[in-house]
Amino acid sequence: MDLVFWIPATLAVAGALGMVLSKRAVHSALFVALSMINLAVLYLNLSAPFLGMVQIIVYTGAVMMLFLFVLMIVGVDASDSLKETIKGQRLAATLIGGSFVAVISSMLSSTITTLQSDLATETINAGGNVQAIANLIFGRYVLAFEATSALLITAAVGAMVLAHRERAKPKLTQRETSKKRFEDYALAGKHPGPLPATGVYARHNAVDTPALLPDGSIAPNSVPGPMQARGSVRPVDEYDLQEVKDLSKGELVIELDHEGDHESK
Amino acid sequence: MIFLRNPTLDDFGIDPWWLIVIKVLGVFVVLVLLTLFSIWAERRVVAKMQIRVGPNRVGPFGLLQSLMDGIKLALKEDLVPKNAARFVFLIAPVISVTAAFMALAVIPFGPMVSIFGVWTPLQLTDFSVSVLYVLAIASVGIYGLVLAGWASGSTYSLLGGLRSSAQMISYEIAMGLSFVAVFLYAGTMSTSEIVNAQEKLWYAVLLLPSFVIYTTSMVGETNRAPFDLPEAEGELVGGFHTEYSSLKFALFFLAEYVNMVTVSALATTLFLGGWRAPWPFSGIPGANEGWMPLIWFFGKLLAFIFIFIWLRGTLPRLRYDQFMNFGWKTLIPVSLGWIMVVAVARTLIQESVLTNTRTLIILAAPIALLLLLSIVVEMRKKEPEIDELEVEVLANSFPIPPMSAALPKTQTKLAVENVRDSNG
Numbered sequence: 001m002d003l004v005f006w007i008p009a010t011l012a013v014a015g016a017l018g019m020v021l022s023k024r025a026v027h028s029a030l031f032v033a034l035s036m037i038n039l040a041v042l043y044l045n046l047s048a049p050f051l052g053m054v055q056i057i058v059y060t061g062a063v064m065m066l067f068l069f070v071l072m073i074v075g076v077d078a079s080d081s082l083k084e085t086i087k088g089q090r091l092a093a094t095l096i097g098g099s100f101v102a103v104i105s106s107m108l109s110s111t112i113t114t115l116q117s118d119l120a121t122e123t124i125n126a127g128g129n130v131q132a133i134a135n136l137i138f139g140r141y142v143l144a145f146e147a148t149s150a151l152l153i154t155a156a157v158g159a160m161v162l163a164h165r166e167r168a169k170p171k172l173t174q175r176e177t178s179k180k181r182f183e184d185y186a187l188a189g190k191h192p193g194p195l196p197a198t199g200v201y202a203r204h205n206a207v208d209t210p211a212l213l214p215d216g217s218i219a220p221n222s223v224p225g226p227m228q229a230r231g232s233v234r235p236v237d238e239y240d241l242q243e244v245k246d247l248s249k250g251e252l253v254i255e256l257d258h259e260g261d262h263e264s265k
Numbered sequence: 266m267i268f269l270r271n272p273t274l275d276d277f278g279i280d281p282w283w284l285i286v287i288k289v290l291g292v293f294v295v296l297v298l299l300t301l302f303s304i305w306a307e308r309r310v311v312a313k314m315q316i317r318v319g320p321n322r323v324g325p326f327g328l329l330q331s332l333m334d335g336i337k338l339a340l341k342e343d344l345v346p347k348n349a350a351r352f353v354f355l356i357a358p359v360i361s362v363t364a365a366f367m368a369l370a371v372i373p374f375g376p377m378v379s380i381f382g383v384w385t386p387l388q389l390t391d392f393s394v395s396v397l398y399v400l401a402i403a404s405v406g407i408y409g410l411v412l413a414g415w416a417s418g419s420t421y422s423l424l425g426g427l428r429s430s431a432q433m434i435s436y437e438i439a440m441g442l443s444f445v446a447v448f449l450y451a452g453t454m455s456t457s458e459i460v461n462a463q464e465k466l467w468y469a470v471l472l473l474p475s476f477v478i479y480t481t482s483m484v485g486e487t488n489r490a491p492f493d494l495p496e497a498e499g500e501l502v503g504g505f506h507t508e509y510s511s512l513k514f515a516l517f518f519l520a521e522y523v524n525m526v527t528v529s530a531l532a533t534t535l536f537l538g539g540w541r542a543p544w545p546f547s548g549i550p551g552a553n554e555g556w557m558p559l560i561w562f563f564g565k566l567l568a569f570i571f572i573f574i575w576l577r578g579t580l581p582r583l584r585y586d587q588f589m590n591f592g593w594k595t596l597i598p599v600s601l602g603w604i605m606v607v608a609v610a611r612t613l614i615q616e617s618v619l620t621n622t623r624t625l626i627i628l629a630a631p632i633a634l635l636l637l638l639s640i641v642v643e644m645r646k647k648e649p650e651i652d653e654l655e656v657e658v659l660a661n662s663f664p665i666p667p668m669s670a671a672l673p674k675t676q677t678k679l680a681v682e683n684v685r686d687s688n689g
Contacts, residue, residue: 026415030353033408040401053397061404065411065434072415072423129393130454 004045012038025071033064050130196222199236208234216244271461272377272386274393280385287380288389292369299566300522304331307574314578335515343511348418357416358509358516361409365523368402371395372530373457375540375558386457387540387559394454399531400441403486407433409520410495410505417508425504428585429488429495435592436485436492442600443479446472446607447535460539469536474603476536478596480572483528485592487521489573491580492588529569530562537565606632 015035019028036059043052084090125132137145172180184190196219199211210233211222223233246252280288305320305328312319320327345354375387392398407430414426448454450472451462469476485492496504506517533539540558541547543565551557583591610628 026350026353030412037405049392049394050397053394053401056401057397057404061401061407061437062434065404065407065430068411068415069427069430072411072427 005042008038008041008045011035012042026068029064029067029071032067033060036060036064047125048129050133198222199240206234208232210234210236212236212240212244214244214248216241216248270377271464272373272388272391272457273461274391274455274458276377276386277388277391277457281383284380284383284385285389292389293366296366296369296523296526297519299526299570300519301331301335302328303522303525303570303574304334306570307577310571310574311578314575338515338518339512341511343513344508346418346508349508350416350418353412353416354508355513357409357413358513358520359409360412361406361520362516362523364402364406364409365520365527368399368406368527369523369530371398371456372527372534373460373539374562375556376554378555387556388457391455391457395456396444396448396454396459396531396535399527400437400444403433403437406520406524409517413509413517414505417505419508421502421507422505425495425501425507428501429505432488432492432494432588432592433486435589436482436596439478439482439592439596439600440486442597442604443475443482444535445600445604446475449604449607449611456534456539459535460541463538463541467536467538472536472607474599475607476532478600478603479532479536482592482596483532484573484576485588487524487528487573489521489525490577491583493582494585494588497582497585525570525573526566529566529573532569533562533565 012035015031015033015038018031019035022028022031037056040052040055040060043049043055127135181190181192185192196211198207199209199222208223208227211219213219218236227233243252308330309319309327320330323329323333345351370389371391373386373388373391377384378387379385410433411426411430414422414424414429417423447459447468450468451459453459453462488495495501496506501507506514509517540553540562542549542552542558542561546552546561552561606628613627
């Protein structure tokens with residue numbers, strides 16, 4: 001019994017400390033997830049299985065996952081500036097945090113000393129844990145519950161309104177883009193197929209390697225535009241050029257040997 | 266023989282420690298064996314569907330092929346990319362596979378049996394919210410994929426990880442909603458009691474829409490074809506496990522197949538009566554007692570795995586936006602509507618305002634009307650007309666785009682004239 005308390009409790013506190021102390025934002029988020037899961041274990045241990053499971057599903061599975069998404073996409077990294085932008089925030093944080101701890105501990109101590117017998121787990125969970133919670137939520141606290149749900153729905157609708165973007169033109173469907181491609185081909189002679197792939201030689205096939213046309217010249221567009229603009233197009237080997245030339249003249253024949261490997265003669 | 270009854274929640278949590286060890290090992294071994302078997306089955310069945318033979322060299326019918334592949338995988342070089350976040354890179358597959366294994370702890374394999382003289386249910390454990398436990402474990406398992414994607418330090422991996430977790434979170438909602446109808450009818454969230462509640466009628470029959478929604482979302486949840494977008498090779502190379510090799514990759518592979526088994530087992534438990542014998546066999550005396558139900562349970566489980574393989578062999582992969590639209594704009598609203606219907610029906614029956622049949626008719630009538638209406642609307646919708654092109658096919662000219670690439674008429678004529686001019 002004690003072990004089931006001390007292990008998750010230690011881990012939960014360690015997670016909370018790790019969240020504050022770690023330098024990378026993603027690590028902080030992971031420590032919070034650790035803390036949340038251990039809190040859920042504590043709830044389970046206190047005969048509140050429903051709360052424990054919901055804690056994991058909602059906080060670990062949804063809320064922290066959203067945080068992680070944002071952190072990963074935005075790419076907050078070790079290069080975060082640690083310079084303080086708000087003056088005196090340490091002092092303010094210490095004061096507010098300290099008073100919060102004082103309030104909580106005084107409340108807790110008064111509750112523990114005047115613990116009522118009807119707060120025993122057996123009485124509360126008499127008809128089953130889930131049923132007891134349902135009775136409270138849809139009975140005594142129904143107004144608070146409804147108000148919270150209205151608040152959450154408002155927040156969700158608000159987020160959607162803020163993120164909504166009016167399209168100037170209707171979105172093109174797959175059919176329309178395909179039509180457009182062939183229109184461009186008919187009018188401007190633009191190739192309707194995909195862009196040429198990068199060059200694949202025995203020596204390298206990275207994205208900066210240009211493909212070669214049969215005459216040995218570089219195929220335009222075979223290296224992505226931004227890389228061309230940056231000038232990071234890999235120069236073509238002399239050997240490659242010679243090989244292409246010989247192949248196009250028919251002086252070089254590539255044959256397959258017994259194992260199926262290429263062998264040029 | 267008084268112990269040959271349905272297990273209740275009081276039967277759990279009283280096993281001696283050695284029995285718990287046996288059960289844990291049992292669950293683990295069953296999952297590993299099923300994984301090895303389903304990899305082999307997948308390759309053989311898909312091969313059969315594509316008129317090939319499939320692996321048939323190692324062991325009888327090639328049964329040991331997946332074991333050999335596993336050994337080969339373990340002996341490969343273990344690579345860690347230079348800009349990977351080492352620790353997270355290491356624990357991501359472990360999280361993934363641990364979560365996958367843990368979920369099967371609450372699946373009932375059978376009724377009360379005697380193991381070395383102790384009467385116990387054929388189930389590791391159960392408590393009042395065990396179906397929620399499965400959902401909770403699944404949401405922890407997603408961390409494995411996201412972290413793998415992030416820690417690899419590669420764009421393909423990151424995008425693959427984000428995509429797969431977005432997919433799994435979206436489909437988890439539809440999945441959770443499909444459970445609600447079952448909870449309402451069974452009046453409990455414990456797996457063994459849900460199986461007990463299906464003694465007369467399976468929920469797959471009674472709650473057919475929920476069953477359909479669950480089976481659809483379970484394919485999305487396990488990242489299997491046709492919903493296997495996270496590893497869409499043409500776009501993302503290997504998705505979140507692009508940078509993984511050797512045993513770490515094997516762990517992801519294991520997790521995928523264990524997840525497949527878990528969701529199938531959950532579908533069996535919630536909708537197909539769990540270990541209960543299907544209709545013609547349920548008449549056999551003793552079919553639902555002792556060790557016999559293992560046959561029915563694994564029979565149903567393997568049927569689901571076959572369906573997974575069948576889907577993979579048949580359907581092409583969905584496009585990402587189609588897939589997300591389907592999840593958010595079809596599955597979830599339909600689920601919500603269906604829950605309303607079930608809740609109303611349940612209340613009407615419980616308050617004994619109406620009998621079963623009358624409730625059914627009252628609720629079915631508007632749905633049927635809605636369906637009819639949607640069919641009528643669909644039929645009256647006109648096909649978009651394609652302007653007939655007056656394009657002459659010129660001999661020896663370059664191939665002309667197909668009719669579907671309709672152009673405004675004047676432009677087409679111009680284009681054709683240009684071609685004529687250049688041909689002389």
